[in-house]
Amino acid sequence: GNSVTQMEGPVTLSEEAFLTINCTYTATGYPSLFWYVQYPGEGLQLLLKATKADDKGSNKGFEATYRKETTSFHLEKGSVQVSDSAVYFCALSDLERGSYIPTFGRGTSLIVHP
């Protein structure tokens, strides 16, 4: 079956530091890959996505590149802000059980200090 593995948190950084959150996946087909973000007290929202190999998703200064050869989709940001403090979920969508069922990682909490 499909699976997503992301680094455990919490990740604690100072403002303006560089961020990397690692994500690797296992899929039987050719999945679409996503990063979602969850702010306190809210549901998840899409941060970025990529649908084929070597695609780079980007949004709000965050980037992730779909690497088929290493089955990875690592999230990066050059300079984090306090407002980026949230939980980040890596996810994939792949054909399984006859439909596109999403698979989520366990989430990585990011804490950014001023």
Place this chain on the structure above:
Amino acid sequence: EADIYQTPRYLVIGTGKKITLECSQTMGHDKMYWYQQDPGMELHLIHYSYGVNSTEKGDLSSESTVSRIRTEHFPLTLESARPSHTSQYLCASSERVVTDTQYFGPGTRLTVL
């Protein structure tokens, strides 16, 4: 901006009560989902639907049931709530396409005493 709504946002009830968590979306999406989110933030898929009159069980065994009589509405019902049902419940919807971006509601935080 996604238009998916959940009510109530917070609910505290006693053991044995029957409850229904409401979820509605105005985007015309075929697919809808219910997730249970544990305190460690991990998401567990408990039910999903491909469209009207379609419901499937997810990966997490659940004592809840769902119905899909209208495209926009996907309520989740607990016939007899127990303390083990205490959790955050998230509803989501998506189009029936490969790229399948999910749109989430704000969640219902349920506490069963």
